[in-house]
Amino acid sequence: MPSVGHSAVLGTAGSGKTTLALYRAAYLSEQSLPHAGRTLLLTFNKTLVTYLNYLKPTELQNVRIETYHTFARGYLNNRSKMSWNCICDPESRNSFISQAVKAVEAGYEPSKFFKRPLDFFLDEIQWIFGHGITSLDEYVEVERVGRIDTNLSRKLRPVMYKILETYVEIRTANGKLYDWDDIAISVRKEFEEDSSPRLYKHIIVDEGQDFSPEMIRSLAAAIPEDGSISFFGDVAQQIYGQRMSWRSAGLNIPQQWLFKENYRNTKQIAQLGLAISKMTFFQGIPDLVEPLSPKADGALPTLVECKDRDQQIEIALRAAKSGGKTQSVAILVKDRAQEMIFSSVLGANATRLHRDLQVWNDGPGIYHGTFHAAKGLEFDVVIIPFLDADNLPDQDYIASHSEEDGLRHDGRLLYVAVTRAKTSLVLLFTGELTPLLPVDESLYQRVKP
Numbered sequence: 001m002p003s004v005g006h007s008a009v010l011g012t013a014g015s016g017k018t019t020l021a022l023y024r025a026a027y028l029s030e031q032s033l034p035h036a037g038r039t040l041l042l043t044f045n046k047t048l049v050t051y052l053n054y055l056k057p058t059e060l061q062n063v064r065i066e067t068y069h070t071f072a073r074g075y076l077n078n079r080s081k082m083s084w085n086c087i088c089d090p091e092s093r094n095s096f097i098s099q100a101v102k103a104v105e106a107g108y109e110p111s112k113f114f115k116r117p118l119d120f121f122l123d124e125i126q127w128i129f130g131h132g133i134t135s136l137d138e139y140v141e142v143e144r145v146g147r148i149d150t151n152l153s154r155k156l157r158p159v160m161y162k163i164l165e166t167y168v169e170i171r172t173a174n175g176k177l178y179d180w181d182d183i184a185i186s187v188r189k190e191f192e193e194d195s196s197p198r199l200y201k202h203i204i205v206d207e208g209q210d211f212s213p214e215m216i217r218s219l220a221a222a223i224p225e226d227g228s229i230s231f232f233g234d235v236a237q238q239i240y241g242q243r244m245s246w247r248s249a250g251l252n253i254p255q256q257w258l259f260k261e262n263y264r265n266t267k268q269i270a271q272l273g274l275a276i277s278k279m280t281f282f283q284g285i286p287d288l289v290e291p292l293s294p295k296a297d298g299a300l301p302t303l304v305e306c307k308d309r310d311q312q313i314e315i316a317l318r319a320a321k322s323g324g325k326t327q328s329v330a331i332l333v334k335d336r337a338q339e340m341i342f343s344s345v346l347g348a349n350a351t352r353l354h355r356d357l358q359v360w361n362d363g364p365g366i367y368h369g370t371f372h373a374a375k376g377l378e379f380d381v382v383i384i385p386f387l388d389a390d391n392l393p394d395q396d397y398i399a400s401h402s403e404e405d406g407l408r409h410d411g412r413l414l415y416v417a418v419t420r421a422k423t424s425l426v427l428l429f430t431g432e433l434t435p436l437l438p439v440d441e442s443l444y445q446r447v448k449p
């Protein structure tokens with residue numbers, strides 16, 4: 001891959017993107033080579049930074065690994081564009097946006113538009129910020145590529161934009177200059193006005209599918225002309241944001257590489273991952289890379305039909321405790337509430353996958369966390385309880401979005417979870433099985449406890 005300009009690697013799950021991102025960092029920062037320069041390796045969440053720092057060889061001196069948001073905050077601080085506690089947390093953001101909807105509604109004729117669920121407005125504002133849109137004209141003009149579910153008519157866009165502006169006013173009045181979505185707009189603008197030498201010559205993005213186009217644009221502005229951006233991503237694993245395409249960033253990428261070999265999963269686990277990615281709710285994703293079947297043989301994923309939820313919990317814990325003696329075992333669930341069920345029982349005997357995780361231990365042991373927190377990681381055994389039709393897709397998400405959108409959203413989460421397993425996968429459910437899993441019986445070994 002060239003050391004100047006922009007390159008993209010699109011790869012399937014377990015195809016070595018993270019591994020290669022680290023090798024690339026080693027290559028681009030190697031001081032004996034002519035292209036060498038300080039290198040920044042960015043990823044999406046803090047757990048993955050901890051994991052990458054664990055994988056990183058100690059001799060990589062000229063490489064910094066952090067999340068995009070740490071980088072953004074640090075840079076703006078350096079430019080005196082930050083003040084104490086000036087980034088809006090998600091709860092306050094939700095409250096400010098809700099206030100903004102009500103404030104704008106008061107100035108209009110009664111309309112169903114304002115009665116839409118709060119999530120609709122949150123998502124729309126995230127989408128607008130993610131695309132770096134900063135004026136009503138731009139918003140009215142923009143074509144809604146890749147976002148079929150909330151295609152807001154052009155007539156309603158001025159009202160929506162008014163809500164966005166009111167939200168920013170309320171937020172600013174509360175001392176919050178940014179939120180986690182519009183900070184990238186400020187970073188890009190700041191770099192465009194900043195003529196000082198750049199700190200990093202090369203930037204590598206891992207898990208790039210979750211970076212908004214504006215984040216990527218801000219990174220392109222952060223490097224010198226002889227620098228490089230290397231993008232590693234898998235669109236099937238996009239689990240944050242509003243399914244924005246990284247391609248909307250408009251980078252000039254003369255060549256891209258496709259990684260089709262899956263080095264992580266056994267053939268049987270990969271086949272289930274592939275079958276999920278072929279389900280209807282995955283269709284129409286641009287840039288999806290279809291994996292080749294791995295060579296490593298293993299057992300079929302186990303599908304355990306339990307009589308009730310308690311039995312699912314009991315079996316998950318039992319399997320984790322016995323497996324965790326010799327292997328790394330992760331119990332992965334949908335949300336924090338479900339995670340609590342396991343953390344309260346496992347306590348200090350297990351590691352919670354969480355942003356505050358400081359050290360990564362690769363040895364045997366039990367891990368637990370949400371699907372989101374497991375992003376980019378891998379374990380010998382993955383146990384996924386609560387694969388019940390009324391739990392996945394999430395009913396609240398469906399209520400505030402749509403059935404189709406719920407399937408698409410949670411289908412990707414489940415894909416991420418399933419593809420974390422290296423050798424064994426245990427799937428637990430009660431009653432009706434989630435429609436997110438394929439019905440093909442040959443993909444599983446069914447077990448009744």
Ligand SMILES: Nc1ncnc2c1ncn2[C@@H]1O[C@H](COP(=O)(O)OP(=O)(O)OP(=O)(O)O)[C@@H](O)[C@H]1O
Pocket residue numbers: 011012013014015016017018019020234237263264375376377378419
């Ligand atoms: N060329 C290779 N040969 C053998 N094993 C490899 C190779 N590249 C990566 N691996 C191993 O395959 C596993 C998956 O690699 P890695 O985590 O880099 O994949 P990834 O593409 O980032 O996955 P994901 O997107 O699913 O998180 C790791 O255990 C890694 O050590």
